[in-house]
Amino acid sequence: MADDTAILSYASGRTWVVADVSHSRLIATEAGARRLALFGETDAEAGRLARLLDRYDDVDDLMAAAHDLAGSFHILYTDGRSCYVQGSASGLRQVYYARREDTRTYAVSDSVELLARLTGSTPRIDMVAWGMVHPGFDYGLTEGAYWTGVRRLPADQRLRVTRDRIERSTWWTPPPSDLSIREGAPRLRAALDEAVTVRVATADGLSADLSGGMDSTSLCFLMAEQGARFQSFVEQTIDPNHDDAHWAAIAAKEIGRDLTVLRPEDIPGPYDGLWDPVEGLVQSVPYGLGEPYTLIRNRTRKIAMSRIFAATGATVHIGGFGGDELFTVAPSYFSDLYATSPLKAVRGIRDLARLRRWPLPSVLRALARQQSYAGWFEEQLHGLSLPRPDTIGPTVNWGPRLRVTPWSTAAGAEAIRSLAHAGDSGRTPQAPTRSVHTSIAGQRIGGQRLVPLRALMQHQGILLSLPYMDDKVLEAALAISRAQAQPGRGFKPALKAAMRVDASKTALSRSTKGEFSMSVHRGLARNRKALLGLFEDSLLAEHGLVDIDRLRSAVRDTMRPEYETNALELTVAAEAWMRAVAERAAESPPVASGAPDARPDGPLTNSPLTNGRLTNGRLAFPC
Structure with missing residues (x-):
């Protein structure tokens, strides 16, 4: 067992938690069959957790009290029958889960890669298309991960796991924004x-x-x-x-x-x-x-x-x-205000509109729409392939205009729409108002990225x-x-x-x-040949997600606009990931019997839960 790997057990002796503690603290306490632990950045000690465990019998109250401690961490609890886990509301502490078909039990981790190893997952090409949308799809619109069978738990939800069942509940809602x-x-x-x-x-x-x-x-x-x-x-x-x-x-x-x-x-x-x-x-x-x-x-x-x-x-x-994301309030605040005080909203946004050169008639039309979150989302899906406007209009809605990259194909856009209408997609904003939703979604997108x-x-x-x-x-x-x-x-x-x-x-x-x-454009110019080499025999093109001629033309262009430069980075990331996955799969053992193209430990490497080691500050529950 590596020195940086810590294991917590149930009262029965069965493994409960496996964690890499090289860069994170794992603090735990127990009382009979009950166990409480924090994993991450915390200065709390076991004695403080013991007092919480002694004081609170109710799961909601106990985990709320643990959440009130300073720092950034996962909260882990078991009563001996069920296992509870939650990440952070900010989205920095992610939680993923998947079902192991060999044992029909669930595994939970903060690592998609680890769960993909455990379950023999394969890459999801539709998620690759989703990840190339610019400027990035809103948080909460899908719970899918880049590997089949692995799901992401929304940041405001808690997971309750037994050996063969999983339940979710909402544990966090944003506070009212009512303090001066x-x-x-x-x-x-x-x-x-x-x-x-x-x-x-x-x-x-x-x-x-x-x-x-x-x-x-x-x-x-x-x-x-x-x-x-x-x-x-x-x-x-x-x-x-x-x-x-x-x-x-x-x-x-x-x-x-x-x-x-x-x-x-x-x-x-x-x-x-x-x-x-x-x-x-x-x-x-x-x-x-x-x-x-x-x-x-x-x-x-x-x-x-x-x-x-x-x-x-x-x-x-x-x-x-x-x-x-926390301290810059989005202009969508004025759409929230318009719902109750239209004249105040119009007066308030005038200076901002003048500064950003938004024509006042277009600002008034945007404020008056009062579009629902679901309506905004459907509008984004419908307009994914539309040309990007030459000028950016008033950004007073639930989010910015979303577009596929200039070199995306119709098949890529359709994959995104299909994914968005699948069973693991969501239509609920992160907060009732646009400006608070934008702050929370921005933090959670950042936490994931x-x-x-x-x-x-x-x-x-x-x-x-x-x-x-x-x-x-x-x-x-x-x-x-x-x-x-x-x-x-x-x-x-x-x-x-x-x-x-x-x-x-x-x-x-x-x-x-x-x-x-300026640095980005200089880097693109210096590495143009390398990027063209990356897209030689492109896997994105092979899967029909990009028009390779248009993509290569964009790489050669020295005067690309900022949105295209940002879209190119997402495309480079997608191509590099697909190549890395393919190369790792080629190094894996021969295909075993079972699901088509499945390998004993998935298309990656041996599972940390079978070789007794986790790396990179990872956390896992072999529930």
Whole structure:
């Protein structure tokens, strides 16, 4: 048994939980047949869990009390008969489940790949098409994973598992957004303080992003206030107008911590190290096979950066992901307001419309539609293949316009529609109002997309830790009135108010945001031959999902618009994933009897639950 693998057992001695604890804590307590455990980032100790177990007999009350602890973690409970598991409302702590046909029992994990191994799953081509929709389908519209038979549990639901049965129940709903900033800011600050305390108390060594933006800068201020020792980092780009490094230097001086500037020549650029003319898909870079890595253009870059972080002695790297979704209220707020106060909504959106060059008549038409979530979703499905408008109109609905890539085929679009109308698709928004739905969906989409990045960094010995995606921080931010934090009321006013004691700091006055398009275009130009090589004998084209001639033409184009550049990254991720899966399948043992094309351990490698080892901070219940 590997040193980094921990096992918890039922009172009978049968295995209950298997977990990799190399980057996450597994804290557990028991009383008779009952067991309670947390897995993830928490500073709670077994004694505190024991008091909860002693105090609460009801499952809902017990897990609600455990959820109220600071940090980011899965909650695990058994009464000896049933097993209960829930992830995080933010979506960062995912839960998946699948049925094992050999034993007719269920297995639960935070890893799609692990469950695919256990169940002999095969890849789902329809999900590959779904994953290439730009700018990314809304959270909750499907519970499918990229492997047959594996399902994703919605973030607001809890799983109850017996050996041959599974039940789901809703455990989380967003708090009402009824606090003024004056009332809500202290609660938000307390939640942020607690989130940072967990990391400072449990990490052997810390590093942090310090982009100079308000999100990362606020976290660095809080860590310094708690006396934490950490090394901060900022990326300098080739764009002379990119001002992250300038603001980061100001922040580092005010915080009193060292800053390392990573220059373009210090680390790989976008799309570097992806494809080699001789080797093909570069295998020296870890590939997770659970799902495509949609942030793939910077994957080699992130590996190099993670190694630099680890060289400072850090085991945990603090990032500001999730802050934009929490503290930037979407313009859809004005559609929510229009439902009850049309004149106030129109007056409120005028300045924003002028700033974004939205014609006022189109704004009024968009506000007046008051489209339902289900209606918006069906409209997106109907318009998937329509040309993308030359200008972006008012974004006041449940989400942005969704389109397939410019090189997608009609068959690809039809696969998406079929999947959307399947039994595991959903029509329920993440919140009753558009603006809160947008914040929650944004966090949960981010939580799902960051899974491969977190696994990649853990390969290098670093846990990517995201305090803004702690549930207590999410709830504190959502509780603040949308009206007081609405667009046009300043830059992230709720976060600025929460950081009020540091308001005199120059670094927290920044209202600009760096963007990386120049670096991306340079990386695409430098790696054009490699990308064309990746799409030689394309598996996406073989399965009828892309028009290969149009795709190659886009790769050769040096003046592609931003939406096309982003769509290309999703396509590169899909092609790389399909190739990696195919290459791993070719290395698997011969086909066994049973389902067509099924292999003894699926198309991947031997199961961690059979060889006694998990990796990459994974968690599993061989229920």
